[in-house]
Amino acid sequence: MERPGSILTAALALAAAATAELRAADVYLGESLRQLGATVLPAQKGDRAGSERHGGAGKPTLYAERDRDHVLVDGVKVMLSEPVGLLKGRLTVARVDYDKVLVPLFWRTAERKAVRRIMLDPGHGGNDPGKQHAKYNEKTVAFDTAVRVKAALEQQGFEVLLTRSKDASLDLPARPALAGKFAADLFVSIHYNSAGTNDxxxxxxxxxxxxxxxxxxxxVAKGKADVSAEPGNRFDARNLQLAWCVQRQLLARTRGEDRGVRRARFAVLRTLPCPGILIEGGFVSSRREGALIGTPVYRQQVAEAIAAGIAEYARAVQPAGR
Ligand SMILES: [Zn+2]
Known part of the structure; x- marks a missing residue:
């Protein structure tokens, strides 16, 4: 049986929740998506309490759940800067997540110039092997994947450059600099992941x-964050659109686990002079996935997915009248 004190505390908490106002840093999810042309969709089987669905004709479908650190956009996990909140029975998100996630995915705008020249960046190289598997190094499989992406993109009429054309060392800052030197329209860095020891x-x-x-x-843990602004931030909307297109294709074609469109201030992304992303195409440390990454069949799937994601992005931002 509950003590009267805790009942009173609970009642006060309820009253506080009922009168709580939306913080200036947050927006109501439904209201803000309505401004972007989406409508409320009925819940589907399996949707949890404290969840909402939004979408409609010509829009992706967004599923959000209270307290989650991400939303699902057409089924793809997109990490948020703050968890989804709940106020007066309605979900809320941080205003910055509205600006940097919802607007780019729900309100697409055309580029002034068509995407044509892609710079692919195979991770590591030379004396930096990257992550290591008993049978291969990350630098080798990343390079092999990049060569396959190049072939797939060239077939579709894109011009493709590599930051390294052989097993050579290349500093991190040199990679985005090459995108500038060769006036690339997009930059895509290709890596494979690794978990902690014994995982x-x-x-x-x-x-x-x-x-x-x-x-x-x-x-990065909350409170320990570097929150700096970087030159590459002028492409925030494009970066997110490209990341989402590529992640979606990767999941569809590899059937891999969705660890999400994520955010990082990686050295190769910070100073980019064009939109760009960094892909981790699976874990070399995983017994199952590590073996898969060692096969040309899997790397071809990853490569075709990356190329399809880039092509989809390029179509989505194509200048009007082309
Ligand atoms: Zn790597």
Missing amino acids: TTSEGIETYCLTPPGTRSTN
């Missing part, structure tokens, strides 16, 4: 884009 089961696919100014990166 042979973690697996899945991550696509990173630069963290927006003032917000925390996905893998």
